Amino acid sequence: MMKLEILGTGCAKCKTLYDNVLQAVHCAGKEAEIVKVEDIPTIMKYGVMSTPALVRNGTVLFSGKVVSASEIAGML
């Protein structure tokens, strides 16, 4: 199963991204494990400096921006 991680330190933007990801997965009709990562050392492990970021199966898809649900659905 696909694993999606939303990296963010808990700001408003990270919350928006999380909601968008939920919606995208739902719309695309995919199965995915969606996790919120707020732990700094883990975020650092991905080499991400600007949050929020989206990680799929260990690969950073994008960072430093909120992306709309429809665009995320296109990436999945």
Place this chain on the structure above:
Amino acid sequence: MLKNFADYVTFSLLGLQPGQQLGEALNFFIYDTLKIFFLLIVMIYLIGLVRVSLPVERVRSYLAGKHRLIGYFLGSVFGAITPFCSCSSIPVFLGFISAGIPVGMTMAFLLTSPLINEIAVILLISLVGWKITLMYVLIGLGVGIFGGMFLDWIKAERLLQGFARKIYEDGQHTQLEAVEAKRLTFKDRHKFAKQELSEVFGRIWVWVIVGVGIGAALHGFVPDNWFEAHLSAGQWWSVPVATLIGIPLYSNATAVIPVMESLIMKGLPLGTTMAFCMSTVAASFPEFVMLKQVMQWRLLAIVFLMLLFAFTIIGWLLNALY
């Protein structure tokens, strides 16, 4: 044109008299808000077109391995022009030190960032003129540069939290790969700028109204030269007091600068005004609580006192010179 519109609304539509306190305050409010909104929309978009090529990852690879003296200056300048939201402070901090960038240079970046940005500069130029704007920008850069130097001089890395110190030490022998600049078409740039505009504007428009509102109230209801009579440059204590008052008033540059305009117009000395505004913007508790994740209390206290000290000295100097 905007002026005519503001006049029309206040004096014709609402029938208020020029010269009356309420009328003057409202007129000022409408005119300033419209002017600022217009400028912000145009400028955030234009700057977004350029800024898309400057993600923080590229700045990091640029700063890594730079000679210290140039590093503080560049760190500070990049802090002013790189887009990043304050919730990214911690990842940015750790990302920089993990690349072997000294703590002071990293702090130069983080200290300048809230003080100077395109929004602050646009507001300053349109409200208080380019001379004060230039002064504000130079002071902001100076605080970053000298603050950064000071922190490295006292070896601030000793006072990081354990895991952050480990990251810093590992970073000393990391070789960072250069980040290639991505080729961007105008369409990519337009998309980024448009997003940036709606995101930034959506976040700050309320602050503009709050700031201009307070400014307008001061403008309409505080008698001219009231500050000059009560808080003139001769009273040395007014500067540290202004700096202290600024701390709990956690705000961003967008809300403070319109207030700054009114304070200056009402005769508050420039140094006192500057100290107040900079401390409101740069020395904020939420930001410091966030930094607690990577810094020990002692280092936080040092940074905090350093800022207060710097703003007070700057205030005194400006008051003495003007």
